[in-house]
Amino acid sequence: MFAMRPATADDTPAVEKVILARSCWLEERGLPSWRENATELARQAENPDGDVWVLAEDDGRVIGCTTVQEQTPPWGWTEEELNEPAHYLYSTVTDPAFRVMKPGTVMALWAVNRAARHGRRWVRRGCHFPGLVRYYETQGFELVHEVQRTRTTVYLMGRRAERVTDLEERFRALSGPGRNSAEAPDRWSSSSLSHMLGRYRRTC
Template sequence: MFTMRPATGDDTSAVKDVILARSAWLEERGRPTWRDSAEDLAAQASKGYMWVLESDSSGVIGCTTLQEEHPPWGWTPAELAQPALYLYTTATHPDWRHYKPGTLIAFWAVDHAARNDKQWVRRGCFFPGLVRYYETQGFHLAHEVARTHHRVYLMARQAQHLAAGAILR
């Protein structure tokens, strides 16, 4: 069984381990990683807006950040006025990929947003491959934004109650 819960400072080490395991997996495939920022990202566990995915048997196997604030660039004023949560910095341990923990986290966020009277869950990424992956989770590409050094793909999914709420305690 899996559980989503707010991260605490006590989770910093476990979150860092997840980020480093994911980074190693990405590096083996020649993809960009978070290795250089693993410590800074893991420190978010004590900030109050990170959540962790736990396995009953193995502890923390994933993490994500969920906030009401999101980048003002790329979204229209009408979109910014809508109640939404912004999902970012999701990392999962690759040893658990057969359980699709990233999808569990995304579905949990969609359900969590609905339970908290939000209309949308939004997220962004830098890679077309992630766009395709997030589309399998029901997100749609809302905007493409050229930033200084990257193209950013901004995605959205309407908040709704999902069965993932029953999977995740």
């Protein structure tokens, strides 16, 4: 069965494999990828603060990762919003071989449930593509702000934290028969490339 757990340095090769698989998927569709930075991005799994999480099977196979931070980035949000307890999601990436099972949605719901258990009011995230806005809306997130940042528009989104009663069933379904299907409508099952690359550049 799949579950979310904190990433460790040992997960770095598996996380890099997921990033490269998603990069191939993006490139086949004429979309930008983060192939050149895959190794550096995967090393975020070594973060001793433990804010990187992996979606992994009992046998250790990793099919997704995301970063959960305790603080909302200060730009783009009002002072009142910044004072609200919230978790912020960065750099969510999934293995495209599992996209029909929507692991990105499972990770998002896990984050919503975890935020509620930790007494947070919101789960927030941002992206640079309207397609990702539509995708995140299918996960229950709402567009809160559109912010012009240098030469790009950043879409800031949020969803109220709440308990997700069928979360265990969703994790179990990831091991179902459709896991390796090549046909799926989930075009935006990875998080914003721009956010991920931006976070990498800020750490350089």
